Amino acid sequence: xxxxxxxxxxxxxxxxxxxxxERDALDGTxxxxxxxxxxxxxxxxxxxxxxxxxxxxxxLVVTGALAWAxxxxxxxxxxxxxxxxxxxxxxxxxxxLPGLQTPLVADYELAVTGDxxxxxxxxxxxxxxxxRFASVSVWQLGASPHPVLVVGDAxxxxxxxxxxxxxxxxxxxxxxLHVAGLLDLAxxxxxxxxxxxxxxxGLAVYAESMLHPATRGATTRGSAFSDLNFALYLGPRPExxxxxxxxxxxxxxxxxxxxxxxxxDTSITLVATPDQPLGGGLTQNLRWLVVGxxxxxxxxxxxxxxxxxxRRRTAxxxxxxxxxxxxxxxxxxxxxxxALLPTxxxxxxxxxxxxxxxxxxxxxxxxxxxxDVIAAGDGTVVLVVGDVSGRGLPAATTMASLxxxxxxxxxxxxxxxxxxxxxxxxxxxxxxxxFATLLCGRLEVASGRLALVSAGHPPPLxxxxxxxxxxxxxxxxxxxxxxxxxxxxxxxxxxAGATLLxxxxxxxxxxxxxxxxxxxxxxxxxDDGAASAGSLLDDxxxxxxxxxxxxxxxxxxxxxxx
Amino acid sequence: xxxxxxxLAVAEPVPGRLRVVLxxxxxxxxxxxxRPEIDALLARPAEAVVVDLAGVGFLDSSGxxxxxxxxxxxxxxxxxxxxxxxRRVIESAGVAAVLPEVEG
Numbered sequence: 001x002x003x004x005x006x007x008x009x010x011x012x013x014x015x016x017x018x019x020x021x022e023r024d025a026l027d028g029t030x031x032x033x034x035x036x037x038x039x040x041x042x043x044x045x046x047x048x049x050x051x052x053x054x055x056x057x058x059x060l061v062v063t064g065a066l067a068w069a070x071x072x073x074x075x076x077x078x079x080x081x082x083x084x085x086x087x088x089x090x091x092x093x094x095x096x097l098p099g100l101q102t103p104l105v106a107d108y109e110l111a112v113t114g115d116x117x118x119x120x121x122x123x124x125x126x127x128x129x130x131x132r133f134a135s136v137s138v139w140q141l142g143a144s145p146h147p148v149l150v151v152g153d154a155x156x157x158x159x160x161x162x163x164x165x166x167x168x169x170x171x172x173x174x175x176x177l178h179v180a181g182l183l184d185l186a187x188x189x190x191x192x193x194x195x196x197x198x199x200x201x202g203l204a205v206y207a208e209s210m211l212h213p214a215t216r217g218a219t220t221r222g223s224a225f226s227d228l229n230f231a232l233y234l235g236p237r238p239e240x241x242x243x244x245x246x247x248x249x250x251x252x253x254x255x256x257x258x259x260x261x262x263x264x265d266t267s268i269t270l271v272a273t274p275d276q277p278l279g280g281g282l283t284q285n286l287r288w289l290v291v292g293x294x295x296x297x298x299x300x301x302x303x304x305x306x307x308x309x310x311r312r313r314t315a316x317x318x319x320x321x322x323x324x325x326x327x328x329x330x331x332x333x334x335x336x337x338x339a340l341l342p343t344x345x346x347x348x349x350x351x352x353x354x355x356x357x358x359x360x361x362x363x364x365x366x367x368x369x370x371x372d373v374i375a376a377g378d379g380t381v382v383l384v385v386g387d388v389s390g391r392g393l394p395a396a397t398t399m400a401s402l403x404x405x406x407x408x409x410x411x412x413x414x415x416x417x418x419x420x421x422x423x424x425x426x427x428x429x430x431x432x433x434x435f436a437t438l439l440c441g442r443l444e445v446a447s448g449r450l451a452l453v454s455a456g457h458p459p460p461l462x463x464x465x466x467x468x469x470x471x472x473x474x475x476x477x478x479x480x481x482x483x484x485x486x487x488x489x490x491x492x493x494x495x496a497g498a499t500l501l502x503x504x505x506x507x508x509x510x511x512x513x514x515x516x517x518x519x520x521x522x523x524x525x526x527d528d529g530a531a532s533a534g535s536l537l538d539d540x541x542x543x544x545x546x547x548x549x550x551x552x553x554x555x556x557x558x559x560x561x562x
Numbered sequence: 563x564x565x566x567x568x569x570l571a572v573a574e575p576v577p578g579r580l581r582v583v584l585x586x587x588x589x590x591x592x593x594x595x596x597r598p599e600i601d602a603l604l605a606r607p608a609e610a611v612v613v614d615l616a617g618v619g620f621l622d623s624s625g626x627x628x629x630x631x632x633x634x635x636x637x638x639x640x641x642x643x644x645x646x647x648x649r650r651v652i653e654s655a656g657v658a659a660v661l662p663e664v665e666g
Contacts, residue, residue, distance in 0.1 A: 389623035391590050430634030456655035475656035511620045515650045
């Protein structure tokens with residue numbers, strides 16, 4: 001615990017040294033991050049700490065996951081809505097077929113009755129800008145089918161006898177509308193032929209619809225399918241040459257659905273793609289909102305984590321600095337304390353002397369405990385253990401003056417009782433706010449005769465080979481209290497081989513404990529009959545204050561050799 | 563080690579007779595903190611002082627010094643209700659005669 005004197009003087013500021021050297025001298029915190037040069041500290045402050053990066057990373061991962069979920073949900077939703085709308089469109093398309101077929105069946109019935117006037121009048125309502133068809137015609141079937149009655153434009157099919165023959169060869173009476181297919185002739189058209197079931201007149205009613213010139217139309221805005229773009233193909237496959245109509249340039253790319261709808265004796269393939277997000281713009285943009293918001297939150301999380309980490313680091317640095325200052329202060333106190341205590345005990349024939357001083361861990365100020373041994377030169381040894389009340393420099397300076405006063409009085413030949421009485425003149429609790437307890441003894445080495453005086457001090461212990469017991473010493477008032485008369489010195493004999501153990505109250509005093517319990521603990525610790533005074537002191541300290549006590553402890557042992 | 567802070571309260575139930583109530587752990591740091599109040603107490607005129615120690619659980623040499631200061635300043639100082647632990651500290655310091663126990 002004792003540090004070299006030069007180090008202590010440096011710490012006290014009595015030696016001028018560079019900052020770095022002083023830091024090196026403080027081995028208590030040496031090697032610790034705290035003692036790194038300031039440049040490294042600045043470097044460390046410039047980087048982002050790991051917890052902040054972790055927080056940022058976690059927040060970004062969460063953001064990514066949420067964005068993925070939003071995106072996936074958007075895709076699912078769009079696909080579902082598209083499927084639904086395309087099915088509805090296909091249903092609407094199927095529902096349109098009877099609208100084509102029914103008038104043709106009616107036309108056929110009129111044709112069979114031969115009432116041409118009524119047929120013309122009726123069919124006229126079906127053609128033209130207001131009707132469904134460009135033309136309605138009645139055909140005579142046979143080897144070379146040809147129209148016998150035409151309402152509206154001339155049928156495209158009539159201009160192509162071979163094609164007409166091929167088509168009508170496959171037309172038999174049935175409930176099904178016969179579709180001539182796309183007539184990619186002078187004008188693109190779609191032809192239908194109707195021969196109701198059971199018919200045997202050798203006639204067929206035939207109608208043609210013109211396709212949009214650019215095979216391009218537009219769904220009506222605001223209609224149920226205004227969000228969709230379509231392509232309609234004749235037949236069960238979306239073949240380009242079978243295109244009936246498209247509302248977008250082909251080919252259709254991206255999200256699309258296909259439905260095949262029965263159409264007469266063939267079918268229509270419907271391919272649809274959304275013109276705009278079917279679920280609205282918000283669901284489409286949700287993922288970007290999540291990404292944007294998530295990045296902002298991630299940065300905030302990172303910044304918060306960084307702020308907290310830095311604040312904790314600062315607190316740790318301050319704690320380390322406080323610890324360093326505490327150790328420094330403690331070291332100053334200890335050094336000063338040891339400087340005020342005897343550096344070494346005198347060599348006296350016939351006795352073995354040992355002393356210890358342990359600084360308390362509670363305070364960081366110097367204490368007022370002391371011990372001293374003075375060889376009087378007439379075969380006697382004077383021993384003193386004392387304790388000035390309070391702590392800090394006032395206690396230490398009073399302790400030093402009392403210690404040197406005792407030495408002076410011993411030099412003048414004063415016996416312990418007279419010596420203690422004279423000390424009373426040096427200190428007054430009313431004036432100085434301090435008093436001192438003191439145990440003073442004079443041992444005649446040859447005989448073992450021991451005169452003892454206690455001024456408010458705990459009694460000494462005699463540890464023999466077999467047991468340990470306290471000496472009964474009448475207790476007078478402490479030095480500095482005055483008033484009461486002091487009891488005379490008590491005379492006892494210290495047996496050869498026994499050790500007198502004098503101590504200050506820090507060894508036995510514990511908060512919340514009766515003093516007698518502490519005294520008994522010490523007696524038991526000293527009961528084992530140690531081999532030497534020094535080992536007895538070490539044993540006692542190890543058992544009573546293994547980690548240092550609250551208060552300072554001064555301990556003196558004197559063993560009479562056999 | 564977080565005991566309640568030591569406190570000092572002074573009353574004067576009868577003119578010239580002070581009643582000082584001390585409580586808590588009267589150690590070196592508590593005495594340092596209470597120093598202004600102790601000095602103010604020492605400056606008051608009084609014929610007799612009773613110190614109520616019933617609430618004092620621990621008394622070290624600094625706490626004892628305060629009691630002894632009072633005894634020197636006022637002469638007639640009695641202690642009321644010290645615990646066995648505190649009483650033992652006073653006896654072992656050889657100041658029981660200076661700081662006698664009193665009733666109430």
